[in-house]
Amino acid sequence: MTEPVIALEHVAKTFRLGEQSVHALDDVSLRVLAGEYLAVMGQSGSGKSTLLNMLGLLDRPERGAYRLDGIETSDLDEERRARLRRERIGFVFQAFHLVPRLSARENIELPMLLEGVAPAQRRHLAEQVMARLGLLERANHLSNQLSGGQRQRVAIARAIVMRPSLLLADEPTGNLDSRSGQEVMQLLEELNADGITLVVVTHDAALGARARRQVRMADGKIVSDNADPNRDAQR
Amino acid sequence: MRSADLLLFSAQTLLRQRLRALMILVAMGLGVAAVVVLTALGEGARGYVMGEFAAIGKDVLVIFPGRKETSGGMPPVSGGSSRDITLEEASLLQRRLAAVRAVAPLVIGSARVAFDERGREVTILGTTALFLQVRHLHLSAGANLPERDFRLAGGEAVIGEKLKKELFGDRPAIGEPIRIGDSRFRVIGILGGRGDAMGMDLSDAAIIPVASAQRLFNVSGLFRVLLQLREGYAAGPTRLRVEQLMKEFHQGELDVTVVSPDAMLATFDSILVAMTLAIGAIGGISLLVAGVLIMNVMLISVSQRTREIGLLKALGASSADIRRVFLTEALLLTGSGIGAGLLAGSMLVWLGRLWLPDVPFQTPPWALLTAVVTALATGLGFSWLPARRASRLQPVAALQQP
Numbered sequence: 001m002t003e004p005v006i007a008l009e010h011v012a013k014t015f016r017l018g019e020q021s022v023h024a025l026d027d028v029s030l031r032v033l034a035g036e037y038l039a040v041m042g043q044s045g046s047g048k049s050t051l052l053n054m055l056g057l058l059d060r061p062e063r064g065a066y067r068l069d070g071i072e073t074s075d076l077d078e079e080r081r082a083r084l085r086r087e088r089i090g091f092v093f094q095a096f097h098l099v100p101r102l103s104a105r106e107n108i109e110l111p112m113l114l115e116g117v118a119p120a121q122r123r124h125l126a127e128q129v130m131a132r133l134g135l136l137e138r139a140n141h142l143s144n145q146l147s148g149g150q151r152q153r154v155a156i157a158r159a160i161v162m163r164p165s166l167l168l169a170d171e172p173t174g175n176l177d178s179r180s181g182q183e184v185m186q187l188l189e190e191l192n193a194d195g196i197t198l199v200v201v202t203h204d205a206a207l208g209a210r211a212r213r214q215v216r217m218a219d220g221k222i223v224s225d226n227a228d229p230n231r232d233a234q235r
Numbered sequence: 236m237r238s239a240d241l242l243l244f245s246a247q248t249l250l251r252q253r254l255r256a257l258m259i260l261v262a263m264g265l266g267v268a269a270v271v272v273l274t275a276l277g278e279g280a281r282g283y284v285m286g287e288f289a290a291i292g293k294d295v296l297v298i299f300p301g302r303k304e305t306s307g308g309m310p311p312v313s314g315g316s317s318r319d320i321t322l323e324e325a326s327l328l329q330r331r332l333a334a335v336r337a338v339a340p341l342v343i344g345s346a347r348v349a350f351d352e353r354g355r356e357v358t359i360l361g362t363t364a365l366f367l368q369v370r371h372l373h374l375s376a377g378a379n380l381p382e383r384d385f386r387l388a389g390g391e392a393v394i395g396e397k398l399k400k401e402l403f404g405d406r407p408a409i410g411e412p413i414r415i416g417d418s419r420f421r422v423i424g425i426l427g428g429r430g431d432a433m434g435m436d437l438s439d440a441a442i443i444p445v446a447s448a449q450r451l452f453n454v455s456g457l458f459r460v461l462l463q464l465r466e467g468y469a470a471g472p473t474r475l476r477v478e479q480l481m482k483e484f485h486q487g488e489l490d491v492t493v494v495s496p497d498a499m500l501a502t503f504d505s506i507l508v509a510m511t512l513a514i515g516a517i518g519g520i521s522l523l524v525a526g527v528l529i530m531n532v533m534l535i536s537v538s539q540r541t542r543e544i545g546l547l548k549a550l551g552a553s554s555a556d557i558r559r560v561f562l563t564e565a566l567l568l569t570g571s572g573i574g575a576g577l578l579a580g581s582m583l584v585w586l587g588r589l590w591l592p593d594v595p596f597q598t599p600p601w602a603l604l605t606a607v608v609t610a611l612a613t614g615l616g617f618s619w620l621p622a623r624r625a626s627r628l629q630p631v632a633a634l635q636q637p
Contacts, residue, residue: 053631058549079553086551093634097546101251111550113244116237158550 003070005166005197006032006055011064013050013220024050025061026220031227032199034165037192039211040201047220049170052201056089056168057081069165086115090159090196092188094171096151098143098158104150105130105139108158115162129157133187149180156187160196167191169200173207185210236556245564255532256568262525263572263614264579267606270518271580274602275587277511282595284503295369296474298460298481298493319456320491322386322446324484328460332476334468339365340385341459342448346416348394348441350402357398358440359415361448367393367426369461372437375427377409380444388446392420395438399425415441416451470495515602519609525572526613533565533621537628544625545633554626561622562615569614573607 013025024047032038042048053059054066057073066073069088073081098107105126112122130136133153143151152172159167169188173181185207192198202208216224236244249256300320322340329338342361347354360366364380367373380391392413399408399422408422426437449455464473474493482489537544544557552560580598587596 049631056549058630079555082548082551082553082556085549089551091549095634097542097549097634099543099546101247110547113240114236114547114550114552114556116240118237119240162551 002034003067004031004033005036005069006030006199007065007067007070008054009065009067011054011061011066013054013059013062023047023220025054027064028220028222029064030215030222030225032197034197035192035195036213037189037198037211038200038213038215039208040199040215040217041203041205041208042217043203046217048201048203048217050220051217052168052170052199055166055199056091057085086111087162088164088166090156090162090164090167092152092155092159092167092169092172094174096143096148096155096175098151098154100143103140103142104135104146104154107143107154108135108161110158111162125161126157129161133157147180148176149183152176152180152184153187156184156191160191164196166197166199169198171202171204172200173204174202236552236559241559241563242567245560245567248564249567252536255536259525259529259532259568260572260575262528263522263569263610264575266518266522266525267573267576267610268580268583269521270515270602270606270609271577271598272583272587273518274511274515275580275584275596275598277507277514278599278602279587279591279594279596281504281507281511282597283593284507285500286595294464294466294470296462296464296470296477296493296495298462298477298491299458300456300491302490302492318485318488318490319454320460320481321455322449322457324481325457325460326384326386327484328462328477328480331480332473334464334473334476335462336465337363337365337463338385339363339369339461339463340445340457341366341461342445342452342454343458344448344452344454346451347414348398348402349414350408350411353402354414355398355401357395358436359448359451360437360440360442361445361451362442363445365463366442366461369463373427374424377422377424379424380442385445387444388450389444390418390420390447391423391444393424393426393442394422395426395436395440397436397438398441401439413441415443418447418451420447470497511599511602515605518606522606522609522613525610526617529565529568529614530617530620533561533618534624536564537561537621537625540625541628541633544628545630548628548630549634557626557628558622561625562618565614565618565622566611569611572614573610576606576610577603 008028008030011025011028012023014021015024028051040048040051050059054061057068061074064074068084071084073084076084099110102110108126108129109122112125117125127136130139133156135150135153135157138146138150143154146154167188172184172188176184188198188200189210200207200211208214213225213227215222298320300318325338325340329335339362344359345356346359347356363385364382367379374393375396377393380393381389392415394408402408402413403411408425411422413420413422420443426442462477464470474495477493478489478491481491547557547560584596584598
């Protein structure tokens, strides 16, 4: 059996709000296998954002363990965690988060820039991804010259250009009209069909329903998970 | 991140925020230029003064009556008036000390100089032929005072150019009789050029044999005695010998002061170097101010770019990467500020040299080095805090900023 992409074991995280401490994550365990399409759903304050940050190595658990692609991450130093983010995780945000002074191509090249990939190689890989996502003629546009849908496609291109094993999308359609939202979701699902593990965090029930597996959260706990119990065996 | 990419990324940021970059550039540039120009001024003043002193010559000792003690303490209650240095003593110094090649005793006063009906009150300098040599003065016409035993009076006079014009106009003056006070003299030479020495304007003065001047002013003492040393004799030991001898002449009391221009030169040099340092430090303060400005602007930049920092972290930038991005930005800003400052400062120094060719304006190398190092240190030092703050931003919170 291959290692799961995500293996959270009894992970806990508390935040202090004045006198009170809030259990953002309360003994959460979760296994996600390679190629799965998962929606994490819940109201705001349910802990789903904290879970996303935990999965994206942007936050550290207080207790428990997190293995990403079989690598135990909770005791890695900041430098190693940054490298794991760079190489194995792609982020797609609700607000796109393109760097406004950079062109679409330069935005897509950013992760490779951080990795230290040579310029020629960077350009080549960026163009490959842009060709696939139909962004080639927008390569030199700044983000304010792009429509919302195009911006999110650039962001997705940036997320997958390093060929990560895990794609984390936080309300990816939240800032888009329904047609652009549809297109973006189709694109993400295509990428998933090609083998990338896709985790979508949303409070939108309709969006969550598109995923094969839904995880619901409330008060920092996973309250329901319709994982197919036989999925390990199927693969 | 590759260094080239880092530089490019930072350069892009700066170009995007031209006004901000320009502000820092100007502040840094002003600071560096201030150090360059101020130290050049100080160094120029030093060079000018040193040059003037060097004109006296290193092989000269100066004796004057009275003891100038700088060690403090009470002045003597009785016998405060010091004994004169006489012409006889000056002559004895020359004969008794092997180190002394020539002596130029000096008597100064003022008297009316007249030719026919025209006359004016001018400075009268009683001395010997050596005086003109020691002071690097030259004659535009005629001859110097005659070389003879300076204890003997004579009727020769060398007059300054301005005095000559006043008395004779355009007529030739050499060989003409003039009256100085009640005595008759004959003009044998005209002093050329500006001819200022020891704060006196010699172009409006007359130089006569020292013994004649003593008679004219009815004095027995000398104002100064200049000693020219033979080659191979050091000023230091000779100074002690002169003091010893003068003490002997004056019944065991040392009541004269002997200085070597070298010693004065060294004192002046250290004073002027200290002055250059002080005004350089004033320039340095403006560098510090520029540093504080950089810190503020960088802090603003960090808070403006919180989202970008969060994004870079999410895309896989470590804290060290973020720190490097901000420090590189600071380095670029500081570096171009230094470049602009050096350029502007050097131009000003160059203009100064054109304007006052006599003053050797020149920024000393140590000042250049200090300016560059201080600017870099303040630029990077003051950016350290903003860079650290940026690197410590929590990516989650940073990304959720509106």
